[in-house]
Amino acid sequence: MSKARSSQTRDKNAAREELLRYHALVDSMNEGLGVADLHSKFTYVNKRLAAMLGYSVPEMIGHDVHEFLDDLNKRILDEQDKKRAKRIPSQYELTWTTKKGRKVPTIVSGAPLIDEKGTRRGSFATITDITERRWAEEAHERSEAKYKALAEGSLQGLVIIQSGRYVYVNRAFANMLGYDPEEILKMTSTKAWSLVHPDDRKRVRMLAAEREAGKDVPSRYSYRFVTRDGSTRWGEAYSSLVDYEDRPALQVLIVDVTDDIEREAALRTSEAKYRTLAEQLNQGLMILSDKGFAYVNRAFADMVGHSVDELMALGINQVWDIIHPEDRDELRKRIEDRSGRRPMPPRYQYRLVRKNGEICWVEAFSSRIEYEGRHAVQTVLIDVTDRVRAERKIKTVKDRATFYLDLMCHDIRNQLQVILNSAALLRTATDDGMRNSFMDVLENSVQRCSRMIEEVRATEQLMTIPLVERSLSVALNGCVQALSARLKEATFETSSTTSDAYVCADEFLELLLSNILVNAVEHNLRPEKHVWVSLRQEGSSYVVSVGDNGPGIPDSVKATLFDLARRFGGMGLHQSNQIIEKYGGKIEVSDRVANEPGMGAEFHIRFPKLPKGSFSGGKVPCEPGVRPS
Numbered sequence: 001m002s003k004a005r006s007s008q009t010r011d012k013n014a015a016r017e018e019l020l021r022y023h024a025l026v027d028s029m030n031e032g033l034g035v036a037d038l039h040s041k042f043t044y045v046n047k048r049l050a051a052m053l054g055y056s057v058p059e060m061i062g063h064d065v066h067e068f069l070d071d072l073n074k075r076i077l078d079e080q081d082k083k084r085a086k087r088i089p090s091q092y093e094l095t096w097t098t099k100k101g102r103k104v105p106t107i108v109s110g111a112p113l114i115d116e117k118g119t120r121r122g123s124f125a126t127i128t129d130i131t132e133r134r135w136a137e138e139a140h141e142r143s144e145a146k147y148k149a150l151a152e153g154s155l156q157g158l159v160i161i162q163s164g165r166y167v168y169v170n171r172a173f174a175n176m177l178g179y180d181p182e183e184i185l186k187m188t189s190t191k192a193w194s195l196v197h198p199d200d201r202k203r204v205r206m207l208a209a210e211r212e213a214g215k216d217v218p219s220r221y222s223y224r225f226v227t228r229d230g231s232t233r234w235g236e237a238y239s240s241l242v243d244y245e246d247r248p249a250l251q252v253l254i255v256d257v258t259d260d261i262e263r264e265a266a267l268r269t270s271e272a273k274y275r276t277l278a279e280q281l282n283q284g285l286m287i288l289s290d291k292g293f294a295y296v297n298r299a300f301a302d303m304v305g306h307s308v309d310e311l312m313a314l315g316i317n318q319v320w321d322i323i324h325p326e327d328r329d330e331l332r333k334r335i336e337d338r339s340g341r342r343p344m345p346p347r348y349q350y351r352l353v354r355k356n357g358e359i360c361w362v363e364a365f366s367s368r369i370e371y372e373g374r375h376a377v378q379t380v381l382i383d384v385t386d387r388v389r390a391e392r393k394i395k396t397v398k399d400r401a402t403f404y405l406d407l408m409c410h411d412i413r414n415q416l417q418v419i420l421n422s423a424a425l426l427r428t429a430t431d432d433g434m435r436n437s438f439m440d441v442l443e444n445s446v447q448r449c450s451r452m453i454e455e456v457r458a459t460e461q462l463m464t465i466p467l468v469e470r471s472l473s474v475a476l477n478g479c480v481q482a483l484s485a486r487l488k489e490a491t492f493e494t495s496s497t498t499s500d501a502y503v504c505a506d507e508f509l510e511l512l513l514s515n516i517l518v519n520a521v522e523h524n525l526r527p528e529k530h531v532w533v534s535l536r537q538e539g540s541s542y543v544v545s546v547g548d549n550g551p552g553i554p555d556s557v558k559a560t561l562f563d564l565a566r567r568f569g570g571m572g573l574h575q576s577n578q579i580i581e582k583y584g585g586k587i588e589v590s591d592r593v594a595n596e597p598g599m600g601a602e603f604h605i606r607f608p609k610l611p612k613g614s615f616s617g618g619k620v621p622c623e624p625g626v627r628p629s
Contacts, residue, residue, distance in 0.1 A: 029046060029048055029126070030048065031048060031126045031127060031128045031129075032045070032046060032048045032049025032050075032052050032106070032126065032127035032128075032129070033045070033046040033048070033049060033124070033125070033126055033127070034046075034049050034065070034124065034125055034127060035113065035122060035123070035124040036065050036122050036123050036124070037121070037122040038120070038121065038122050039064075040064050040065045040066060040077075040081065041062055041063065041064050041065070042060050042061055042062065042063055042064075042065060043061065043062075043122065044061070045057055045060045045061065049127055052096070052098075052104060052106075052127070052129055053068055053096055053097075053098045053099060053104065054098040054099035054100055054102075055099050059099075065077060068096050068097060069094070069095075069096060069097060070095070070097055072095075073094055073095050073096070073097075076092065076093075076094055077094065080092055080108075080110055081123070083110075084110065084111075084112045084120075084123045085120075087112045087114070087120060088112075089109075089110060089111035089112070090110055091107065091108065091109045091110075092107075092108055092110075093105065093106070093107055093108070093130075094106055094107075094108045094127075096127075104129060104131060105129075105130050105131055105134045106127045106128055106129055106130060107127075107128045107130055108125050108126075108127050108128075109125060109126045109128075110123055110124070110125035111123065111124060111125070152170055152171055155172055156172055156253055156254065156255050156256075157170065157172050157173030157176050157235065157252075157253070157254035157255070157256070158170040158172070158173060158251070158252070158253055158254070159173050159251075159252050159254065160242070160244050160249050160250070160251050160252075161192075161249060161250045161252065162244060162247060162248075162249040162250075163189070164189035164192060164193070165187070165188070165189050165192055166184050166185055166187065166192055167185070167244060167245075167249065168185075168244070169181045169184045169185055173254055176225070176227075176233060176235070176254070176256050177195060177225055177226075177227045177228060177233070178227045178228030178229060179228055193205075194226065195225055195226060196223060196224070196225060196226070197223065197224035197225060197226055197232060198226075199224070200223035200224050203223065204223050207221065208250075211239075211241070211250070219238060219239055219240060220236070220237065220238050220239075221236075221237055221239075222234060222235065222236045222237065222257065223235060223237065232258075233256060233258045234256070234257050234258045234260075234261045235254040235255065235256060235257065236254070236255045236257045237252050237253070237254050237255075238252070238253040238254075238255075239251065239252045239253075279297050279298055281297060281299055281380075282299060283299060283380050283381060283382050283383075284296075284297065284299045284300030284303045284362070284380070284381035284382075284383070285297040285299065285300055285378070285379070285380055285381070286300050286378075286379050286381070287369070287371050287376050287377070287378050287379075288319065288335070288376060288377050288379065289371065289374050289375070289376040290316060290374075290375075291315070291316055292312075292314050292315050292316045292318070292319055293311050293312055293314060293319060294371050294372065294374070294376055295371070296308055296311045296312065300381060303352065303354075303360055303362070303381065303383055304322055304352050304353075304354050304355065304360065305354040305355035305356055305358075306355050321353070322352055322353055323350065323351070323352065323353070324350065324351035324352065324353055324359065325539070325540040326351075326540065326608075327350040327351050330350070331350055334348065334366070335366075335377055347363060347364065347365050348363075348364055349361060349362065349363050349364070349384065349388075350362065350364065352381075359385070360383060360385050361383070361384050361385045361387075361388040361389075362381040362382060362383055362384060362385075363381070363382045363384045364379050364380070364381050364382075365379065365380045365381075365382075366378065366379040366380075367379075411452055412449050412452060412453075415445040415446075415448050415449045415452075416445075416449070418441065418445045419442055419445045419446065422438045422441045422442045422445070423438075423442065425438050426438040426439065426442070462506075462508060462578065462579065462582065465506045465507060465508075466506065467504040467505060467506055467582070467583070468504070468505070468506065469502055469503075469504065469610060470502070470503055470504070470505040470506075470509055471500075471501065471502055472501040472502065472503050472505070472509070472535065472542055472544070472607060473496065473498070473499065473500070473501045473535060475505075475509045475510055475513060476494075476513055476533070476535055476544060477494070478510065479510055479513045479514050479517060480492050480494055480517065480533055482514075483514065483517050483518065483521075487518075487521050489521070489529055490520075490521045490524075490529040490530070490531055491528075491529065491530050491531065492517075492531045492533060493530070493531070493532050493533065494533045494534070495532075495533075495534045495535075496534065496535040496536070497534075497535070497536045497537065498535060498536060498537045498542070501535060501537070501542045501607075501609075502609075502610045503542060503583065503607040503608065503609070503610050504583060504584065504608065504610055505583055505607075506582075508579050509579075511575070511576075511579065512576045512579040512580060512605070513544065513605070515572035515573065515575055515576040516544075516546050516572075516573075516576055516587075516603050516605060517531065517533070517546060518572065519572055519573060519603075520546050520547070520548040520550070520601075520603070521548070523548075523550055523551075524548050524549065524550035524551070524600075525550065525551065526549060526550060528549075529548070529549070529550075530548065530549045531546065531547070531548050532545075532546070532547040532548075532592075532602075533545070533546055537609065538606075540608065540609050541585070541606045541607060541608060541609055542606075542607045542609055543604055543605065543606050543607075544604070544605040544607070545602055545603070545604050545605075546602065546603045546605075547592040547600060547601070547602035547603075548592065548600045548601060548602075549592075549599070549600045550600050550601065551598065551600075552591060552592075552596075552597035552598050552599060552600050552601050553589060553597065553601045554597060555597065558589050558590070561573065561589055562574060562577045562587070573587075576605075580605060580606075580607075583607060583608070584608045585605065585606045585607045585608055586606050587603060587604070587605050587606070588603070588604045588606065589601060589602070589603050589604070590602050590604065
């Protein structure tokens with residue numbers, strides 16, 4: 001064996017013997033540990049170092065340390081070996097290459113290996129894997145770079161404050177105040193505070209002091225800044241505590257809301273003027289959103305008999321209770337058309353129901369608007385109740401005048417013609433039987449004229465008598481019982497699905513019902529006359545139906561049965577139609593058996609529903625077609 005090889009063997013054995021003293025300790029270390037001889041070959045590695053590089057311990061023993069490094073790190077190792085030769089320990093970073101080619105950054109703490117005689121036998125080092133730390137540092141660097149890129153690219157102001165001074169300012173904040181970022185960063189604490197408006201400094205200082213004291217302060221607040229030219233800008237601040245360069249700091253995002261605040265101030269001024277004008281209006285004004293009333297003025301509240309607070313507290317479903325039931329569907333359609341920007345007339349009429357149950361007719365002018373950031377419909381309402389009542393009275397008077405004229409020109413004139421003809425024939429009659437026959441005709445015609453005059457006189461006061469609460473059930477049963485006793489040739493069959501049917505009516509209610517019932521008998525030529533009478537509730541109405549087994553009414557006649565100009569209906573039907581119109585209802589006619597006119601006719605008298613007890617004792621006048629709340 002050569003002297004060189006013998007020397008290497010002695011070095012290895014000596015190094016191994018030195019290491020074995022600490023074998024138990026080094027195998028349990030969390031750091032890697034490696035020992036190399038004077039020729040840089042591993043004489044020992046612990047399990048941690050082998051695992052770090054993806055090898056087994058035997059795979060590394062006897063191999064040159066350089067085999068586990070790339071060229072750059074080989075040069076670093078050689079520089080450090082020169083220090084070992086001078087017996088100088090050192091700490092440095094070294095990146096290893098694993099068995100699979102992955103790079104492992106480490107901190108190497110190296111020192112010369114000296115034997116008991118003071119002779120250097122090699123080197124040993126602890127190797128700490130700093131992969132995770134390097135990742136964290138790189139992530140932090142990337143995060144900081146992104147933060148700065150985001151901050152500098154932000155349209156909002158962003159600052160970091162430490163000890164009353166700005167230590168970071170982005171371009172947007174500097175532009176907001178008319179400075180360069182460097183100018184603000186150089187400001188003293190006193191100068192920095194001068195950027196805050198004098199009227200807001202005390203409050204902002206108090207927030208800063210409370211935050212430093214650990215108190216809970218709002219993270220969002222607004223205050224004013226003083227710009228370089230002395231003007232004022234409003235900022236909405238969002239603050240949070242952060243660590244900046246290892247020291248606590250306050251990070252503040254500042255949104256310039258000057259334009260918004262100025263618009264709000266203008267809007268408040270405009271709204272104040274609007275409200276002043278709206279409250280001085282004699283006409284009702286309301287703004288309706290999908291949630292309910294967004295605004296109502298005093299005139300509208302008075303119009304429906306509620307307070308403003310009561311109306312504003314109503315939900316959208318409760319709002320519809322103020323609208324007359326028969327007008328709700330049409331009004332909903334109009335609102336949908338208005339919201340959908342579909343063409344529609346700018347004005348229309350409908351009925352409101354006051355708190356006490358009275359009706360209020362209004363003429364409405366609506367428009368689609370934006371109110372408090374939401375779509376809404378603004379409506380101006382004019383109370384036209386008196387006008388509508390006057391128009392209805394004029395129409396009724398006109399209809400009655402037409403009715404009287406028609407009665408004179410048609411019914412009474414026909415009877416007078418019969419009287420004249422019978423009188424002429426009576427003069428020439430020679431037979432007593434013929435004379436008696438003509439006298440009967442004369443007597444019947446005079447009686448018919450007298451009866452028509454009496455029937456007309458019976459309704460002379462129709463429009464002047466006030467409406468009160470009446471029981472439709474009681475009135476109908478009374479009429480059926482009276483006619484059943486008088487008209488023996490007819491059979492009346494009654495049914496009812498409601499026991500309490502209260503309506504707005506007057507003393508002519510019985511005449512209305514009797515005319516329809518008598519009509520079902522008088523125009524029935526069958527020997528066995530049958531009349532079916534029913535009472536039921538349909539939505540917001542009570543319906544009295546009167547059917548018969550008579551010859552029926554042709555479809556061509558049904559549509560014009562109540563047309564005075566056509567004169568298909570008798571005087572009793574026209575009289576009944578006038579009465580039901582006063583009550584706010586209507587009369588309809590149909591086949592008793594669908595599509596079978598020859599099976600008899602059926603009249604339907606529709607009364608607006610009035611809940612029982614809405615008016616005390618039925619003595620207080622009421623309005624037709626109302627459902628009191």
